[in-house]
Structures are given as structure tokens and as C-alpha cells.
Amino acid sequence: MAQNDIAKFDLSDLAAALGLLSRLPVKVDFDRAQLRGARAVWAYPLVGVVIGALAGLVGTLAHFIGVPPMATAALMVACSAITTGAMHEDGLADSADGLWGGWDKEHRLKIMKDSYTGVYGVVAIGLSLILRVSLLAALVDQINLIVLGIGVGALSRAPMVALMHWLPNARDEGLSASVGSAPAPQTYAALALGTGIAILCFGSSCLAILIGTAVVTTFWAGIAKAKIQGQTGDILGAGQQLSAIAALLCISAALH
Template sequence: MNNRDTSLMTVGDVAAAVGLLTRLPMPVDTDRAMARGARAAWAYPLVGALIGAIMASLAALLLWLSLPAAIVAALILALSVILTGAMHEDGLADAADGLWGGWDKQKRLEIMKDSHIGVYGVVAIGLALLIRWLALAAIAQSGLYWGALIAVGALSRAGMVGVMSGLPHARDTGLSHSVGRPETMTGVVAFGLATIIAVVCFGFGLIFPACMAALFCGLVAKAKIAGQTGDILGATQQVTEMVLLVTVVGLISS
């Protein structure tokens, strides 16, 4: 296969997406994955749903063992970080440092590329983990974790695809640039797939918040660096996930 493969969807895209977004031992045809590039992004919501299902499975086991909801939430949060190799958390920290620590586009991109973490990144990671832990504890206690975690996982990854397709690359190097920019139809498929998963698993309540969270991240990235990077995509996933988890808590508490 070569770069002329312009199929909208292929079965191999799922393996490529799993290999890119997780640390799961998924055999990937590297040549095929590189040839497909960003065209495989339609499958990102499936990866998110898979991660959500794995987290829910662990939650079910731990709750069956009568562990407190707070401990269950901490452990499934740790599992999500392990499954993704903290890729999205790293993006959130770098984006926070760069977008708010630099005074122009070039400086912001330079800070985001730096492997060191600054105060903005530390605060962002700390708050993100705290918010997610508190929300996950409430969701675990409610017993509605299966549908909620799968829906949140799918929608938060669809937000990444939306930002990928909606904004140009902010730099000429990096993970996002190497993957490429998906076509609009790829983004539509990703969003449609995530919407179906979310509606089946949890209903319509998360669709609008997911769109608003991804749109917010895209607008901030456009204003600050006139485009997107891998760090921006990771931050988009994290922000969208936080918004959705809090929304779930609000819905199940009302």
C-alpha cells in the first residue's frame, strides 16, 4: 500500500489507531499505517470506547470486591494513564505551559516543544487529575460507569479529530504533522461514530458539551498559535473528558 490509498475507512485503521493512542500490544502493519496517516483518525472514537470499556471492567471488579468508590476511581484513573502512556496528560501540560507561558506564536511553540514542565503544566495536570478523580468517584458510586465511561472515551477522542481536521498544523514537525491532517469527511465519520456510541451508551446529554469543549480548545489554539499540534490534541482530549465527566455527574445527580 502507498500514499495513494484514499479509502475513507479500512479495517487496518482500527489497529493503527490503537497502536498510536494506547500502549496496548496491538500488532500494526507500519507501512499500511504510515500510508493511511490521518485517514485512520475516524477510528479514534473506537479506541476511546475501548479504553472506557477496560476502565469500566476494572471498576466493576473492584466494586464487586467492595472497595470504596474513591479508591476505585483512583485505580481506574491510574489504569487510563497507563493504557495511554500519559500521552494526553503530557499534551495538556505542554499546551498549558506554551499557550499561557509564551508571548507570541514562536515562543509558545518553543515552550511546548521543551521537555521540561513549568508551573502552568503542573497546575493543569494537578487540577485535571483531581477533577477526573472526583467525577469518577461519583460515577462509580452511582453504578452507571459502563455507559458513561464508554461514551466519554469515544466523544473525547472525536474532539481530537475535529480539531485535527479544523485547524492547520502550527509547525512543520512533530507527531501531529507526521500523522497528517484528516479530511473533513474523516472528521464527520469520527463524530458520527462517537455520537452513535454515546447515544446508545448514555443518551444525548453528552453530545453538546463535547462539541463545545472541543470547539473551545480549537478556538484557543487558533488564537494562540494559529493551528494545532500533538500537544493541542492531547489537551483537547483531556479538557473534553473533564467537561464530559462533570456533565455526567451533573446528569446523574439531578
């Protein structure tokens, strides 16, 4: 395949991104996906659209049949976790354990790679679940849940690409290292997609949401840079979780 064939955007990137970031039964051309590598990251916000729409649909149906708001919100979070294989929650837990449980880069990365979950990880997942469920429950009667799922799903995947582009890989192996560093054109395309979809979904409230998400992502990037001098797949997954929480906080504040 010629170099100019692998340098441009490709619709097959969406299938590759869905195959990587979800457990949906998507047919992926693995040879092409491997060849394109990080060029597929521009499609990450579109994966968020799919996952968010499914969660929003579940929430809408639950609310329609009279399920209480807290249970409706829990079903939405459960749908998202099932659809992604809880990979972002796992990233958050591993990041919390490693970054705060280790005393140097090597030890932190070793803890993050370990399959066991420690106290920091349990607390991180618990707080993430509590915040997302409680914030979604407060929004059940305030906003179209499908629109909410699409907007937050798309916007929270864009920071993953930004972290891949602006932070080096902290280790020479692992999921993030195997995908590679996000090229600039695909990074800006992902940010534009995430931002554009959020603007369409949230309208006048979007500026505060974008600022909140950017602040949280920048803060998280600074922590990762200080503690392990870069990013890993766990750092990216945690970035998605933190961005989603930030977006929900800003949406809730805007609507109440």
C-alpha cells in the same frame, strides 16, 4: 497501491490508531499505517471504546470487592493513563505551559516541545486528575462503570479528529504534522461514531453531554488558534482531556 485503495475506510486503521494512541501490544502494519496517514483517524473513537472499557472493567472489579468510591475512581484514571502512556495528560501539561508561558507563537511552540513541565503544566495536570477522580467517584454508584468508560472514552476522542480537521498544523514537524490533516469523510465518521456510541451509552442525557463537549472543544480550538494559529499533538491530547472532563461534568449534573 492504487489511489482508490487508500481512500476508503480500512479495518487496519483500528490497529494503527491503537498503536498511535495507546501502549497496548497491537500488531501494526507500519508501512500501510504510514501510507494511510490521517485516513485512520475515523477509528479514534473506537480506541476510546477499548481504553474506556478497560478502565471501566477495573472500576467495576474494584467496586465489587468493596474498594471505596474515591479509590475506585483513582484506579480507573490510573488504568487510562497507563494504557495511553499518559500521552493526553502530557499534551495537557505541555499545552498549558506553552500557551500561557510564552509571549508569541514561536516561543509558545518551543516551550510545548520542551520535555520539562512548568507550573502551568503541573496545575493543569493536578486539576485534571482531581476533577476526573472526584467526578468518577460521585458516579460509582450511579451508573455502570464500563458503559461510562466506553461512552466518555469514545466521545472524548472525537474532538481530537475535529481539531485535526478544522485547525491547521501549527508547526511543520511533530506527531500531529506527521499524521497529517484529517480528511472530511474520516472526520465526520469519527464524529458520528463518537456521538452514536455516546447516545447508546447515555440515552436521554446525551444531548447535554454533546453540547457541553462541543462548547469546550470550540472554546479550546479558539484558544489554540489565537495563541499558535493552529494545532499540535499536544493540543489534540489536551482536547481529549478537556472533552472527557466536560462529559463527566454533564453526566454528573444529569444524574444528581
